[in-house]
Amino acid sequence: MNIINSTVVGLTYELKVSKEADEIESAPFSVEVRDQEDPFYFIFGQSGLPEKFEEFLLGKKEGEQFNFVINCEDAYGEADDELIMALPKEQFTKERGFEPGMLEEGNFLPLMDEQGFPLQAKVLKDLGEEILLDFNHPLVGFDLHFEGEIFEVREATAEELQAGQILDE
Structure with missing residues (x-):
């Protein structure tokens, strides 16, 4: 099954961040790892994550790996x-x-x-x-570097869609 709206997606990933200052970009450093012990699940189209995150995953399927960067302006923007x-x-x-x-x-x-x-x-x-x-998001001002693997894609249940969250993982 491919990732489309209203599917439950389970993935593992490492999130690294980098910041550009005065035309110099810092080397990406790791800020979060979600592995098989603590995977990340969400309902596609209802994740609350930056739009680009879902755009990069759209159409992918179980077993596929991913590696993409979301620029600061497409992630959480600059500090307010x-x-x-x-x-x-x-x-x-x-x-x-x-x-x-x-x-x-x-x-x-x-x-x-x-x-x-x-x-x-x-x-x-x-x-x-x-x-x-x-009160800014902790990742404001950073480019987000995601690398990981999709290990589950399934249809969300009516209850999950209504609740807007995964109910049985």
């Missing part, structure tokens, strides 16, 4: 300064599930938006009464 903001530290209390160590520079805080959807923010700096957070 409006997504960097200072919030009162008092919002991050133990009663709300936050431990003091979670607010250290470089950590990612698990948060929820107004609709109850999960999101994360990177702690940039402790400003005393406030904490400076970056």
Whole structure:
């Protein structure tokens, strides 16, 4: 079966990222590996991943390998300064599930938006009464290098399509 909309896709991959600065591109470095112990599954057409990711996989089938690069502008784009903001530290209390160590520079805080959807923010700096957070996607500003293999392609069930997620993997 080939990958088309509404198919469940299971794959393994290594994701490397690189960044271009002043016309010089950094060597790609590994940021994520999904292997047979922890494969990645998604419903094609509903992944929430950059469009180009699905475009590169469209029509491929089980057993095929892939190797492609998604440029920054087609991935998560450049950083948006409006997504960097200072919030009162008092919002991050133990009663709300936050431990003091979670607010250290470089950590990612698990948060929820107004609709109850999960999101994360990177702690940039402790400003005393406030904490400076970056709500940009962690891969913003990077070219994404994917190399891997498709090991499963199947039709999604009606329940999976309705739920928008894989239910039995």
